Amino acid sequence: MSKTATGAVLVATAVVLAFVPWWAPGYRTTLATEMLIFALLAMSIDILEGYAGRTTLCHGALFGVSAYVLLYHVVELSGSLWGGVVLGVIVSTVLAAIFAMLAVRTTGVYFLLLTLALGMIVWGVCLRWSTVTGGENGIRGRVRPEMLSDPSSFYYFVLIIFVVLAALMWRFVNSPFGRTLQGIRESESRMRTLGYNVHLHLFIGFVVSGFFAGVAGVLYGFFNNFVSPASVGLNQSVTGLLMTLVGGAGTLLGGLIGAIVIISLQVFVSEYTERWSMVLGLMFIVIIIFAPEGAIGKLRQLFAARVPRPASPSIRTK
């Protein structure tokens, strides 16, 4: 897409998003809020998936942990709200740093396996450490500020944060540093030969990505006023990854499309059947087989065959 076309799409998206409470009031505004929150999660995953070429399965855990910290701080410790928010994001970021230290030295499938195991440990701890996490029942309590209690003001609150964070992420992946991540995706050995500290760059990319997942998680805590082991579980990581893939890895804003598609589908499917996991698994398989380049990539392929595409993340040299 040319620069003007991208700009036009961005402006159109901004206009549509700005007026959601008008054209889709009430429950649908709430859904739109959820989509924005999950879009942030999907975009944070995309920093690693699409730009650094590392598939992560622990971001659901990083996302949910900040919600846990927020709710625990506010509900169980009666701490201040914004203290809980800051702590939640800090804990997610520190956890991301610990995970990153262990994971950045691995590549490909091994990276995926390790992040999966690390994320599952968070899930196991949240499930079993019931004196703190409430076990299977989770933690429930009003953490969303009073002034954000109606759907439309909460929507605008989330929208503003979404726009700011999306701009930051956009800036990050398109910065010279972001380019080095793409370089690592294409060829780790070449980047190392060029003198880059590959592990350090991946580490920073991972921590930044974890920070954004953490912020999204705090919003999720506000959104639900509730957190349970399911919030940090594998399904959460898989859902986030699926959103990234549906929107197209390496497009960043594709995460928004992915979140809109998946959450709409979830609402639609839930009306007919309780088998959401089944549909999620099926969607995952279908996307992996038929459209690994995602919805945006597929559309580009279909409508703009002559425009050169950015290198797909699946193309990697040893």
Place this chain on the structure above:
Amino acid sequence: MTVYQVLNGATFAALLFVVASGFTLIFGLMRIINLAHGSIYLFGGYIGLTVALWTGSFTVAALAAVISMAVAGFALDQGLLRFGRSSERQQVLLTLGAGLMANDLALVIWGGDVFTVPVPAFLQGPLFFGGIVYPKYRLFVLLVGILILIGLWLLLQRTRLGILIRAGVDDVEMVEAMGIDIRRVFIQTFMLGCALAGLAGVLGGAFLTLYPTADVEILVYSLAVVIIGGQGSLIGAALGSLFVGMLATFGQVWFPELAYFVIFGPMAVLLAFRPLGLFGRARA
């Protein structure tokens, strides 16, 4: 009391070994992690349960689980993974999708209740030896684990398939270049791994019980075993299982709420020094 805990750890380790040995062989040879492995374990357990209730025979139940899960492995490899042959990451994500679907399917068929696979009469009750009283069945699981370790070792050392697997773990291209149909070795290994997971489902279903999230739990333990032991190594899987089994058991005694974390700590330390696990080797 401590002897009792050590036995608990050892018997749990034996079960973990049965699950993780197949997992690590598939990983080492085919370079893919089968994220549906936990679901295969759970399905094996449920099928064993159904057959055991129907026929009243534990042996028939175990056989049914082994055979049906080997067939499921064949179907998974031929029906699904073939669409992702170009990249290992794609195949792993396909197994993840399949695992989610299988887990939900199990919930539809067997519901969310907790089940225990019935064990034969001669394995019920405690065994008295040297002043210790210990459930016979758990000792039986330990025995099965050891027999499977010996069996797999013989398979890898003495049979043509085993030699091809070991060669493939080291260098797939070279094996292919020698005119071996590596796909056949792949599928046989995949089926073997799934059969072992199915067997473990029956064995574990009798003392750990079967419930909807059991698949994820056993998968995490298997991941830990492979991360510690290193991919594709039988000895690594055995030592990893022993390590994880003991940690999980003692962790549950000492820090009941943080048992998961107790596995994580040593794993993290190990990874800091050996990113590929105890017996993992870097690839060319």
